[in-house]
Amino acid sequence: MNRLECIKSMVTKCNTVADIGTDHGYVAEMMLNDNICEHVIATDLNEGPLNRAIEYLTIKNLNLKCDFRLGYGLMVLKKKEADAIVIAGMGGELIADILEVSKNISKESSQLILQPMTTAEKLRRYLCENGFKIIDEKIIKEYHHYYFVIKATPGSAEITDEIYYEFSRHLIEKKEPLxxxxxxxxxxxxxxxxxxxxxxxxxxxxxxxxxxxxxxxxxxxxxxx
Known part of the structure; x- marks a missing residue:
């Protein structure tokens, strides 16, 4: 399983997924093709990546199931517009900032699928200290790098040991070989x-x-x- 497939596998089937920082639109394509959702709101901060996503998803005949928006993070979303929010391929601190800036949006989503490229420990700490609960995690390895995919929901979480910010409690308890x-x-x-x-x-x-x-x-x- 590669990184994008892992992200897709963490999303519980729903109506609308917001793919934040969609880049080429690959995650949106996978979720639509596998019937994970009916509709995708694909967003990006920059016009270049967003236009690439529009072009790619049009070629794949999926553009009519997508809503493309230009802007920062969750600021382009309305309350409860997306059942699931996917934020992947960014640093953990940036993901935390995106959630914090639009807390009125992030707190209304039933599932957050977050894949930090760096500083996963800072993202875990942010989630647990700001009204989110980590309900599952997966780990994948690509080209000698380890990546974590975090699934969170609004809710309170009790952290009994700060070591769990650095090393995922869910993955340790599952004794995941990787x-x-x-x-x-x-x-x-x-x-x-x-x-x-x-x-x-x-x-x-x-x-x-x-x-x-x-x-x-x-x-x-x-x-x-």
């Missing part, structure tokens, strides 16, 4: 950093060394449960 692979990679990187800092014999690094050791020990505990 998640275990990802965690082992992070642990190995941390161990290399610890070894490198310890060799300097610089006391200024002691706090960072201890922090990394504690984090690694906590993650190993989670993996062994």
């Amino acid at each position: 998640m275990m692979e990802y965690i082992n990679k992070v642990l190995n990187i941390n161990e290399k950093i610890i070894n490198s800092l310890e060799k300097t014999n610089n006391k200024e690094y002691n706090e960072k060394i201890n922090c990394l050791k504690q984090k690694n020990n906590r993650v190993r505990e989670l993996m062994s449960n």
Whole structure:
């Protein structure tokens, strides 16, 4: 399963999906062809990508099922206009900003499918601290990179351990093999950093060394449960 297929698989069947930052329109095409939804609102901040999506989806004879809009994030949507909102291929902090700027829209959607390219931990923290609940996650690997697809809904979430911002609780509890692979990679990187800092014999690094050791020990505990 590739990144776009994973995003599509996380959307519960509904009437209208808003594809924010649609780019070429590939996600919109997949959802319409697989009958995940009846209608797509395809948006983009820039005219170039939006025009590419219009051209591509017209060639695929799907343009009549799409509404194309130019603008930032969810600002082009009306309240409850979209049953599901998909925001993919952006940094986690940018996704959080898009949700925050249009909180009146994001809080009215029954499902948010979010795929951060970076800083997934900051997006998880934002969601949990701002009235959203993460209900599922998937992890995929493409070209040696690991990507997370987060499904969230409006609601309250109790985080018992801040480590779950960095390492998905859902994926750890499912003991997803790819998640275990990802965690082992992070642990190995941390161990290399610890070894490198310890060799300097610089006391200024002691706090960072201890922090990394504690984090690694906590993650190993989670993996062994």
